Amino acid sequence: MIKVKSINSTAIYVLWLxxxxxxxxxxxxxxxxxxxxLFFLAFLGLGFNNMSIPGMSKDIDYIRFLVPGxxxxxxLFTSMFAGISVLWDREFGFLxxxxxxxxNRVSIVLGRIAxxxxxxxxxxxxxxxxxxxxxxxxxxxxxxLLSIVFMLMIATTFIGLGLIFxxxxxxxxxxxxxxxxxxxxxxxxxGALFPLGNLPFYIRYISYxxxxxxxxxxxRGTLIGVSSFSIIFNFIILVGFSLMMVLLGAYFFEKSExx
Amino acid sequence: xCVIKAENLTKWFNGFVAVDxxxxxxxxxxxxxxxxxxGAGKTTVINMLSTLLKPTSGYAxxxxxxxxxxxxxxxxxxxxxxxxxxxDNRLTGRENLEFHAMMYGMGKEERRKRIKEVLELVELTxxxxxxxxxxxxxxxxxxxxxxxxxHKPKVLFLDEPTLGLDAQTRRHIWDYIKKLNKxxxxxxxxxxHYMEEADYLCDRVxxxxxxxxxxxxxxxxxxxxxxxxxxxxxxxxxxxxxxxxLKNLKWVKMIKKHNGFLNxxxxxxxxxxxxxxxxxxxIGIIVSSVNLRKPSLEDVFLHFTGKTIREQExxxxxxxxxxxxxxxxxx
Numbered sequence: 376m377i378k379v380k381s382i383n384s385t386a387i388y389v390l391w392l393x394x395x396x397x398x399x400x401x402x403x404x405x406x407x408x409x410x411x412x413l414f415f416l417a418f419l420g421l422g423f424n425n426m427s428i429p430g431m432s433k434d435i436d437y438i439r440f441l442v443p444g445x446x447x448x449x450x451l452f453t454s455m456f457a458g459i460s461v462l463w464d465r466e467f468g469f470l471x472x473x474x475x476x477x478x479n480r481v482s483i484v485l486g487r488i489a490x491x492x493x494x495x496x497x498x499x500x501x502x503x504x505x506x507x508x509x510x511x512x513x514x515x516x517x518x519x520l521l522s523i524v525f526m527l528m529i530a531t532t533f534i535g536l537g538l539i540f541x542x543x544x545x546x547x548x549x550x551x552x553x554x555x556x557x558x559x560x561x562x563x564x565x566g567a568l569f570p571l572g573n574l575p576f577y578i579r580y581i582s583y584x585x586x587x588x589x590x591x592x593x594x595r596g597t598l599i600g601v602s603s604f605s606i607i608f609n610f611i612i613l614v615g616f617s618l619m620m621v622l623l624g625a626y627f628f629e630k631s632e633x634x
Numbered sequence: 635x636c637v638i639k640a641e642n643l644t645k646w647f648n649g650f651v652a653v654d655x656x657x658x659x660x661x662x663x664x665x666x667x668x669x670x671x672x673g674a675g676k677t678t679v680i681n682m683l684s685t686l687l688k689p690t691s692g693y694a695x696x697x698x699x700x701x702x703x704x705x706x707x708x709x710x711x712x713x714x715x716x717x718x719x720x721x722d723n724r725l726t727g728r729e730n731l732e733f734h735a736m737m738y739g740m741g742k743e744e745r746r747k748r749i750k751e752v753l754e755l756v757e758l759t760x761x762x763x764x765x766x767x768x769x770x771x772x773x774x775x776x777x778x779x780x781x782x783x784x785h786k787p788k789v790l791f792l793d794e795p796t797l798g799l800d801a802q803t804r805r806h807i808w809d810y811i812k813k814l815n816k817x818x819x820x821x822x823x824x825x826x827h828y829m830e831e832a833d834y835l836c837d838r839v840x841x842x843x844x845x846x847x848x849x850x851x852x853x854x855x856x857x858x859x860x861x862x863x864x865x866x867x868x869x870x871x872x873x874x875x876x877x878x879x880l881k882n883l884k885w886v887k888m889i890k891k892h893n894g895f896l897n898x899x900x901x902x903x904x905x906x907x908x909x910x911x912x913x914x915x916x917i918g919i920i921v922s923s924v925n926l927r928k929p930s931l932e933d934v935f936l937h938f939t940g941k942t943i944r945e946q947e948x949x950x951x952x953x954x955x956x957x958x959x960x961x962x963x964x965x
Contacts, residue, residue: 389736397724468720472781475684476737477710632687 386478387486394457394490398497405498408456412449412502416441416509419568435601442506443522443594444567449502450495450529451565451587455558457491457530458537458624462547484625488534495530496523503598514600521597521606528613529590535620542627565591571603586616635662637789637821638683643692645678652678654845655692660823660838662788665815667836668825669931671946675845676825677717680793683823684714697788710738713782714791717825719774723767727758727777730766731784738785752780756810772803779810783820790814792824796831804831811835827943829931841935843946848938853931860929860937861887863903867896867910868923876919880910892936899929 398405420438427433464470473483500523503511513519540553564578565587571579582588593609596602602609638660645653653675660666668676681687683696685705694701697711721730728749735745753759756776766774775795782790795811796804812835815822826832832839833853840850849856869876873896880898881889885906888899900906903926914921936942941949 383739385739386737389733393722393725393729393733396729397722400724467723468716468718469722471686471716472720472734473737474686475709475712475714476734477706477739478737479706 381479381481382485383478383482386476386482387489390473390483390486391489391493394487394494398494408449408453409498409501411452412445413505415448415568416445416502416506435599438509439511439599440570440595440601441568442503442511443598444565444591445506446499446502446522446526446598447529447565447567447587447591447594448562450499450526450590451533451562452558453495453498454491454530454533455537455553457487457494458534458539459541459550459553460491461487461538461541461628462544462550465541466547480629481625484538484621484628487538488531488621491534491537492527492530495534496526499526499530513598518597518600522594525590525593525597525609525613528610528617529587531617532586532590532613532620535617535622535624538624539620539627542624542631561585561587564588566603567591586613586620589613589616636660637662637664637698638666638694638696638823640679640683640694641692643679643682643694644690645675645682645687646690652845653682653689656842656845656847658840658847658850660821662821663815663819664821665811665835665837666821666823667832667839668823668842669827669829669832669836669839669935670825670842671827671943671950673947673950674827674842676842677793678845679842680714680791680823680825684712684791685709710785711788712791713785713787713789715775715778715782715793715795717793717797719778721766721774721778721781724765726763726765727753727769728762730777731781734781735784740785748784748786752783755783755814756780772799772806775799775803775807776810779807779814783814788819788821790820790822792822794825794827796826796828808835827947829935829943833931839931841931841938843935843939849934856931856934857929860899860933862899862901862929864927864929864933865898865900865903865907865910866923866925866927867898867914867921868894868925869896869914869919869921872919875917876914879913879917888937890937897933897936 420441423437426437461470464473564582564585566582567587571582571588574582589604589609589612592602592604593606593613596606596609636659640659641657642655643653643657644651644655656679668679670676678687682689683694683701685701685708688702696708699707699711701708722733725733731749731752732745735749740748753762756779758773758776758780761769761773766777769777779795792811796807799807808831811822814820824835836853838850838852839856840847841856842848867876873891873894877889877891877896880886880896885900886898890897907924907926911921911924932942939946
């Protein structure tokens with residue numbers, strides 16, 4: 376289906392470069408997307424820190440439990456936005472400029488994934504850095520590197536999902552629907568804020584088809600050494616999800632008409 | 635050499651035909667115009683030829699490549715300026731051009747040289763490192779024209795290149811288009827609903843209405859179809875009477891009633907006016923105004939479609955409003 380030799384690395388690079396330039400210049404956007412996870416972290420973390428939460432190990436503070444969840448949340452939001460940003464390009468006409476170039480569609484999708492993944496990773500790492508300043512401790516440098524692997528997989532999964540939505544929508548009016556009916560449920564069902572063991576079993580099963588569940592659990596396993604599933608299990612499931620979403624995203628993007 | 639060949643190109647959108655069996659060809663170095671009201675299907679033709687839309691049926695070649703089978707080859711040989719702006723406002727002028735040149739796989743040295751050239755052509759050299767969001771409308775258009783040229787395309791598409799620009803900027807853009815057509819082998823196809831624009835710029839003009847080409851020739855030959863000058867007579871009443879009297883005169887080549895005016899075409903119109911008024915007086919009809927002019931493309935359009943471009947646009951807008959109303963009712 377995808378011919379390797381048709382992949383255009385210059386095009387991927389320049390699409391990535393454009394994302395980076397826009398990212399650096401849109402400081403208000405960066406602050407805006409960082410504000411919400413930081414508020415969650417500060418208010419939930421401080422507010423619940425002295426409460427014991429059923430189903431959670433006694434020697435883990437709530438804030439330690441929460442930090443990987445909030446990093447997962449940041450990755451979810453920024454990656455979905457990056458995927459859906461195709462819609463903004465369509466709105467401002469720039470998508471047409473991209474689509475009339477002799478660059479094959481697979482490279483265009485890869486360029487967007489490269490750009491989106493980088494911006495999401497930067498924001499995830501910023502949240503991690505701020506948490507470290509607030510006293511969060513990770514179990515080691517190798518765990519940090521492993522957690523970056525998980526962040527990358529979360530990013531590609533949700534950029535792919537964002538691309539699917541962007542290809543199916545004609546304009547940005549449906550965006551708030553996606554925010555409320557896709558992004559927030561994915562977030563709340565992922566176990567980012569509380570252990571999934573507390574949920575009634577029928578909701579727990581829904582959370583098992585949420586890719587972010589494995590992302591957050593994997594981040595917890597790598598950063599604080601506590602997780603519901605093994606790290607390798609989370610890894611395998613997430614590799615499957617990210618491949619599936621990227622292929623589907625590329626497929627729908629290819630099918631969609633750009634005018 | 636033929637750079638665009640279209641045969642029976644057709645596009646349907648949900649049960650309505652936007653482009654209806656259009657055929658034409660254009661040559662290297664030619665400046666070709668598609669003239670017609672908004673909604674006539676001009677942009678749809680451009681979108682199909684530039685591979686952004688799949689034709690419902692029909693066939694076309696651009697720069698020798700099939701638009702359905704060799705999309706990437708077509709894309710590599712064309713440059714395009716869209717009707718709506720398609721720039722990244724958060725990038726500078728140079729960055730927009732760099733992005734474009736790299737997408738077309740141009741090498742570093744070639745890029746630098748070519749970007750300098752095109753920026754000089756559109757006189758934006760001193761604004762290259764300014765963010766595009768700070769550009770005026772005319773500057774954005776010029777930057778887009780420069781961008782369309784960076785990769786040395788064989789064919790340049792300009793979709794309503796002066797839409798929404800003031801008269802002075804429009805003149806400016808016209809000069810750039812003339813200039814770049816003169817010195818090179820590049821073929822330019824432009825769409826417009828401005829008569830003067832098509833008349834001033836184009837070597838050949840295709841008049842397009844309701845998705846069909848109704849006439850195609852050089853502007854002068856199109857005007858010759860009318861056969862001489864156009865004389866418009868305004869009469870208060872009995873316009874039919876006057877029409878039936880004038881119809882049989884040998885030197886009246888064409889006669890048409892339009893909006894309370896009687897439009898006649900004839901040679902040496904200025905000499906015939908007294909005669910026309912005499913005839914009217916004889917049958918007791920008062921002519922309240924007379925206008926004599928060389929035919930414009932507007933007259934040509936009126937001749938072929940029975941309406942002026944502006945009227946056609948109004949009726950098109952009414953139709954789309956009606957469609958919208960019906961859609962709202964269904965909800």
